Amino acid sequence: MKKTIKTTVKTLLSSGFLIALASLTAASTLNDVRKAGHIKCGVSTGIPGFSNPDRLGNWTGLDVDVCRALAAAVLGDADRVRYIPLTPGDRFNALQSEEIDVLSRVTTWTHSRDTTLDIIFAGVSFYDGQGFMVQAASGVTSISELKGAAICVQSGTTSAQNLADYFREVSLSYQPVTFSSSDQAFNAFKAGGCNAVTADLSQLYAQRTKLEDPSSASIIKEVISKEPLGPAVRQDDMQWYNIVKWTLFALVNAEELGVNSNNVDEMKKSKKPVIQRMLGVNSDTGAPMGLESDWAYRVIKQVGNYQEIFDRNVGKDSPLKIERGLNSLWNNGGILFAPPLI
Numbered sequence: 001m002k003k004t005i006k007t008t009v010k011t012l013l014s015s016g017f018l019i020a021l022a023s024l025t026a027a028s029t030l031n032d033v034r035k036a037g038h039i040k041c042g043v044s045t046g047i048p049g050f051s052n053p054d055r056l057g058n059w060t061g062l063d064v065d066v067c068r069a070l071a072a073a074v075l076g077d078a079d080r081v082r083y084i085p086l087t088p089g090d091r092f093n094a095l096q097s098e099e100i101d102v103l104s105r106v107t108t109w110t111h112s113r114d115t116t117l118d119i120i121f122a123g124v125s126f127y128d129g130q131g132f133m134v135q136a137a138s139g140v141t142s143i144s145e146l147k148g149a150a151i152c153v154q155s156g157t158t159s160a161q162n163l164a165d166y167f168r169e170v171s172l173s174y175q176p177v178t179f180s181s182s183d184q185a186f187n188a189f190k191a192g193g194c195n196a197v198t199a200d201l202s203q204l205y206a207q208r209t210k211l212e213d214p215s216s217a218s219i220i221k222e223v224i225s226k227e228p229l230g231p232a233v234r235q236d237d238m239q240w241y242n243i244v245k246w247t248l249f250a251l252v253n254a255e256e257l258g259v260n261s262n263n264v265d266e267m268k269k270s271k272k273p274v275i276q277r278m279l280g281v282n283s284d285t286g287a288p289m290g291l292e293s294d295w296a297y298r299v300i301k302q303v304g305n306y307q308e309i310f311d312r313n314v315g316k317d318s319p320l321k322i323e324r325g326l327n328s329l330w331n332n333g334g335i336l337f338a339p340p341l342i
Helices: 002-015 017-025 029-036 062-075 088-096 111-116 158-169 182-190 201-208 238-256 273-278 295-303 306-313
Strands: 039-043 081-085 119-121 126-128 130-135 150-154 175-179 196-200 217-219 227-229 232-234
Touching (some): 029 062, 039 062, 039 088, 062 238, 062 295, 062 306, 088 119, 111 119, 126 201, 130 201, 158 175, 175 182, 182 201, 196 201, 232 238, 238 273, 238 295
Parallel strands (some): 039 081, 150 175, 150 196
Antiparallel strands (some): 119 232
């Protein structure tokens, strides 16, 4: 019997059957993307600063720039991205069904998502936390003052679960008012349909910019959760996972090394081995991922480093004016960190 099995396996191997079968079953998002000529990027239905279309349908934001960086690394052109707006309820199904190549829409990295949905997070693009926004005229400055309050929240998000967990933990009563989209929740808050609205701080700052008078709403300083936001991909393609992960890391490493979109050409002459390595001057870090040697150079040249992306979308050069805080580099008071490119 054993001899028969060995003979059968040997025959299959010699015929190339198993090799062909492995080739057919192995996922290759990189090949699919190059064949299509664009990356299918799952984004939000509209969150200023992160992924938001203008009147002409042009998308901008921090999450958008992550996809643009990926397109620069893979296709050599940051503009070769097709943006697919998704609700919280649709986003994971869209990734699982290959409707999108990467999910980049203010999605929190959690245990359940990482272990039960056949997806994997490629890193953290923004460290966030859940907070509350109230009408400034209410005078509310602490969460403890929201006892018995009606609180607007988007269903199908970690915010809804965190809200329930926190108020149960501190023995505060409240009335949840749920909506299927963030815009619906904030519109209800604006119309007086609830006493407060809760979401990630990034979304609160973004939605406040939409108010006719942004100063009419205030954001409570306390936060009730940690929300590491980042891009996610399917678990069946390690090559694509590595590409997305190291594209994100390239943005962070570039800031730490002082390389940006304005000086990247001059930096090619740097005598620092790590900079030469990152820009493909004296080594090829792209080959193990199936990319060209100058993949990181293209990312930085076309999209910028992490600081540039942060400042123009959510930071000092944007309407949101969010401080770097935890999103500062590890050597500058924050926790933003990328493994070395060696």
